[in-house]
Amino acid sequence: MKSIVYRTTGDPSVLELVERPVPEPAAGEVRVNVAVSGVNPTDWKSRVGSRPGDDLPFAEVTPNQDGAGTVDAISPEAAELNPQLEVGDRVWIFLSQHQRPSGTAQEYVTVPVEHVVRLPDGISFDVGASLGVPAMTAHRALTVSDQGPSRLAPGTLADKVVLVAGGAGAVGHAAIQLARWAGATVVTTVSSEEKATLARAAGAHHVVNYRESDAAQAILAAVPDGVDIVVEVAPGPNAALDLAVVKNHGTIAVYANNGGDSVTLDVRPFFARNLRFQGLLLYTVGEDALQVAAEDITAALVDGVLDVGEAAGLPLLRYPLEQTAAAHDAVENDAVGKVLIDVA
Ligand SMILES: NC(=O)c1ccc[n+]([C@@H]2O[C@H](COP(=O)([O-])OP(=O)(O)OC[C@H]3O[C@@H](n4cnc5c(N)ncnc54)[C@H](OP(=O)(O)O)[C@@H]3O)[C@@H](O)[C@H]2O)c1
CATH class of the missing domain: 3.40.50.720 (NAD(P)-binding Rossmann-like Domain)
Incomplete structure (x- = not known):
C-alpha cells in the first residue's frame, strides 16, 4: 500500500511516499481503507516537533489524525467492544495518530475501535474526514x-x-x-x-x-x-x-x-x-469526553447540519496523497478552508 511517512521532525520535505505492507489490526483495533485524510494544524505541528531533526518515539510516523473510509478488517477484541461495527461500514476516524505511529495519510490504517465511528447514510467521506479534531x-x-x-x-x-x-x-x-x-x-x-x-x-x-x-x-x-x-x-x-x-x-x-x-x-x-x-486539549481531555462528543456529532450528522464546502462556509482544498507535503504546507500557511487529501 502507499503510505506517507517521516522519520525525523522537520519541514514538509521530511514527508516521503513509500510502499508498506497492509497492516494487520492488533487486539482492539479496526483496519480502515482510507478514502480521505483530513489535515489539521496539529499534524504539521507534530511533524515539526520542538526542533528539526529531533528523534521520534517511533521509527517512522504516518501523519494526520483525522480521516474517513471503509472498515476492512476487525480484530476479535474490537468486535467484542463494538459488536455493531461491520466490515464494509463507512466510518470516520479521530485521533488516529495520538501516541501511535499510524495516521491516515496512507491507504490502510489500523485504529483503536473506540476511535472509529460509523458515518450515517448519505454523509460524505469529505465531511467524515473534517470532523475529528475540529x-x-x-x-x-x-x-x-x-x-x-x-x-x-x-x-x-x-x-x-x-x-x-x-x-x-x-x-x-x-x-x-x-x-x-x-x-x-x-x-x-x-x-x-x-x-x-x-x-x-x-x-x-x-x-x-x-x-x-x-x-x-x-x-x-x-x-x-x-x-x-x-x-x-x-x-x-x-x-x-x-x-x-x-x-x-x-x-x-x-x-x-x-x-x-x-x-x-x-x-x-x-x-x-x-x-x-x-x-481544553483533545489529547488530554479523556476518553469519556471524546465518546460523548462522537455521539452528539453523530446526531448532528443525522440531522444534516455539519456540511463542508464553500456553500456551507468551509471551502475544500484537495491534494492527492503524493502531495501530502503541499497539504501540510497549506495548513501551516493559514489556508482558508479545510485541507483534505484524496487517498483512494
Ligand atoms: N486544544 C485543542 O485540542 C485543539 C484542537 C483543534 C485545534 N487546535 C488549535 O486551534 C487553532 C485553530 O485550528 P483550526 O484548525 O481551526 O485552524 P484554522 O482553520 O487555520 O483557523 C484558525 C482561525 O483562527 C482565527 N484567528 C486568529 N487570530 C484571531 C483573533 N485574534 N481573533 C479571532 N480569530 C482569530 C483565524 O481567523 P481570522 O483570520 O478571521 O482571524 C482563523 O480562521 C490551531 O492553533 C490548532 O492547533 C487546538
Missing part, C-alpha cells in the same frame, strides 16, 4: 460551561449566546454549526469580508469584522445582554474583548494560543462576574 474540539468548548449544557442536542443551548472567535476557521466553523444546531444565538468574529461570507454560510446570526470595527461594541449591539460562552482561538489578543462581552457565569473556552502565549485578564470583573476561563 468538531470534537468545538463540542468540548460548547459543553464545559459552569451552567451547562454538558451535551449538545437541539435545544440544549436554546437560551445561550455563543461567541465564536475566528468563525471561518475549521474549529470555528464546526462551533458555529453545532451551536446553531443546539439552538444558540451565534455571534462570530472574522478578519475579512471573504471570511464573513463563510461564517454567515456556516450559520452565524451576527458576524463582526474585528479589524474594521470596535468588536466589543459591535457584539454588544447585536446581543445587548452579552455572551454566555466564548469559543476562543486567540486568548491573548482577545482577552479584553472577551471580558467586555461575557455575562455573569460566562465561560471563555480556550482551545488554542493563536496570537501569543500570554493572557492579561482584569481580575475584578473576572471574579465579580463568576467567569470561567476554561482550557
Whole structure:
C-alpha cells in the first residue's frame, strides 16, 4: 500500500511516499481503507516537533489524525467492544495518530475501535474526514460551561449566546454549526469580508469584522445582554474583548494560543462576574469526553447540519496523497478552508 511517512521532525520535505505492507489490526483495533485524510494544524505541528531533526518515539510516523473510509478488517477484541461495527461500514476516524505511529495519510490504517465511528447514510467521506479534531474540539468548548449544557442536542443551548472567535476557521466553523444546531444565538468574529461570507454560510446570526470595527461594541449591539460562552482561538489578543462581552457565569473556552502565549485578564470583573476561563486539549481531555462528543456529532450528522464546502462556509482544498507535503504546507500557511487529501 502507499503510505506517507517521516522519520525525523522537520519541514514538509521530511514527508516521503513509500510502499508498506497492509497492516494487520492488533487486539482492539479496526483496519480502515482510507478514502480521505483530513489535515489539521496539529499534524504539521507534530511533524515539526520542538526542533528539526529531533528523534521520534517511533521509527517512522504516518501523519494526520483525522480521516474517513471503509472498515476492512476487525480484530476479535474490537468486535467484542463494538459488536455493531461491520466490515464494509463507512466510518470516520479521530485521533488516529495520538501516541501511535499510524495516521491516515496512507491507504490502510489500523485504529483503536473506540476511535472509529460509523458515518450515517448519505454523509460524505469529505465531511467524515473534517470532523475529528475540529468538531470534537468545538463540542468540548460548547459543553464545559459552569451552567451547562454538558451535551449538545437541539435545544440544549436554546437560551445561550455563543461567541465564536475566528468563525471561518475549521474549529470555528464546526462551533458555529453545532451551536446553531443546539439552538444558540451565534455571534462570530472574522478578519475579512471573504471570511464573513463563510461564517454567515456556516450559520452565524451576527458576524463582526474585528479589524474594521470596535468588536466589543459591535457584539454588544447585536446581543445587548452579552455572551454566555466564548469559543476562543486567540486568548491573548482577545482577552479584553472577551471580558467586555461575557455575562455573569460566562465561560471563555480556550482551545488554542493563536496570537501569543500570554493572557492579561482584569481580575475584578473576572471574579465579580463568576467567569470561567476554561482550557481544553483533545489529547488530554479523556476518553469519556471524546465518546460523548462522537455521539452528539453523530446526531448532528443525522440531522444534516455539519456540511463542508464553500456553500456551507468551509471551502475544500484537495491534494492527492503524493502531495501530502503541499497539504501540510497549506495548513501551516493559514489556508482558508479545510485541507483534505484524496487517498483512494
Ligand atoms: N486544544 C485543542 O485540542 C485543539 C484542537 C483543534 C485545534 N487546535 C488549535 O486551534 C487553532 C485553530 O485550528 P483550526 O484548525 O481551526 O485552524 P484554522 O482553520 O487555520 O483557523 C484558525 C482561525 O483562527 C482565527 N484567528 C486568529 N487570530 C484571531 C483573533 N485574534 N481573533 C479571532 N480569530 C482569530 C483565524 O481567523 P481570522 O483570520 O478571521 O482571524 C482563523 O480562521 C490551531 O492553533 C490548532 O492547533 C487546538
